[in-house]
Amino acid sequence: MTISSNKTSINILLFLLLALLPTMVAPQCKVEENSYSDTNNQLSLKYKIAAILTIFLAGGIGVSIPQLGKKVEALNPDNDIFFMIKAFAAGVILGTGFIHILPDAFEHLTSPCLDQKPWGKFPFAGFVAMSCAIGALMLDTFATSFYTKMHFNKQKTKQVVDVEINDDVDEHAGHVHVHAHATDGHAHGSVLSSHEYQLMRHRIISQVLELGIIVHSVIIGLSLGASQHISTIKSLLVALSFHQFFEGMGLGGCISQAKYKSLATAMMAVFFSLTTPIGIAVGIGISRIYNEDSATSLIVEGILNSGSAGILVYMALVDLLAADFMNPRMQSSLRLQLGANVSLLIGAGCMSFLAIWA
Template sequence: MIKLLYHGHKIMIIYSLVFVLILEKVSGDCECGNGTKQGNNSEALKYKLSAVAAVLAAGGLGVSLPLLGKKLAALKPENDVFFMIKAFAAGVILATGFIHILPDAFRSLTSSCLDENPWGKFPFTGFVAMMASIGTLMIDTVATTFYKKVHFSKAKQVSVDEEAAEDDHTGHVHVHTHATHGHAHGAASPSHDTSLSDLIRQRIISQVLELGILVHSVIIGISLGASVSPGTVKPLMAALSFHQFFEGMGLGGCISQAKFKSLKTTVMALFFSLTTPLGIGIGIGISRVYNENSTKALIIEGIFNSASSGILIYMALVDLLAADFLNPKLQSNVRLQLGAHVSLLLGAGCMSFLAKWA
């Protein structure tokens, strides 16, 4: 039930964002400067349709590669190569938050199109990003605590029920051991407790990370789809394709470690792959009336980009990098540690370089 509620809440956030963006941007009730658009809309449309296919394919491939770990030994979570792949992907996500999203949020909320009071008198971008990071921390801790209580109480109940049943059949108290029965109970095995705790943590991380990525994906997709300049759309298409591929690798690695059932894994991967193309489609639909400099469009984009950057920066530093780089396996292997550091720098560097076009 809690998982369904969690996913339902996530879906409602995304659809609410899309709905609000459409309503507010279409209204365009305050235009700053010249509201007319320069460009060839029919030619740009060809590139936009190509962008939908390219971004969809890149995102799908990126998120799928880590999920192939069951078939490819090199991509299994316990493998050394997987550590370096995750470090690279974490660098991508960190650069996405710092280099791509946060500057866009600053530009939106400090635009001259907005009133000086209150937007010019308080650093709303940093404040919203900070609050989003704190909110992510709260969700992280509360959800982890709740999941642990639910799962461990179930494990203890199963253990008690099985031992009671054995007592009824044998007529005497039976000492329950793992060697005798070949399976572990949450109440009796510390290693099982640790393993379950790690699994719960990975599931929460993957879900919260996907939320942060999807919020940004909708906005950037709408921005590309609403553009009428082929000169803007072409470089954006290439940059977004790489962007989606690398982000997909990061998310796919987290989903792989979370060990969801096949259906949930597929749904999460599809949701990630389809969100940016959906945003592009929405942008195409509203391109004729879209005004990126309207007051409400700037405020909505700025606030959601700020929140998204706060979520991604927190997730990259705390849940991905800190968790892996403080792992005993990594700290006891100098070569693996060096490889992970290089991969991190490469991931952050590649994503930072793409900021030249996107």
């Protein structure tokens, strides 16, 4: 009877363990409310204010360094060293997209806090990233086509004005000059020069790249501003300062090559530098009501991160790396190729290393 009783008890225990096994391994959504003591709240606020100033300065210095090319020969866009700086910056942007943003997007959109249908049935993070990469390609193509046509229209308008002015000056001589000028305009004005085309491409690239960076910068700033954990804020402060510095170098290199006027250059640099601090300030304002595990927060952050990752990966691979690495100047120099490849790996490695903290 004792042996039989023991066997029965063991069987019951095994049955209970098997019955509880699905609940033990099933993902659970644990939403914990933040505890706000006056001491912690005040201390965290001090660190957040320090983060606003530090990250603003780091981003501002990073985006400004490539602008020194006018005074420092090594940073001149026509210098070989600038190719390596751009490769490093492209590696930073690529690492940001793959290592920092995309994993966060997958984590948010596959969270157990979201309904299994539809979020658990389809890889929305990858789909949104792919869609935004395709969208960046389309925007890139349409913008290039638009600016090219706009350039042609300006050339045609200039030719017509020149013809009318010359015709008023001297009817006979003007007739001969008009024919020659119009022919010359047709030969040269209808074809976009290599320099003009490259300048236009650099301007489009800088604008699309800044769009992708800004979306991500606001989100990471919001996360820091809404956090009440001192250790989290400290690690994010250091990691995001380096993150914004390197990312600013990548964007600053593109802005430098775009050769904007001083006011436009300053506006783009300041706008980039302010996005993360603004995100932190907004996070501070909503920290008492913000819940990072709520369905709305997870969906919004996940979709925005996915879109930002798709844009940055496309820009880094297509518009930055492919354009420079296939440049005849780099193709003809083994030394420059080796330097650019090493710089690319260092840039990507730095951002991968920062993922330990943020």
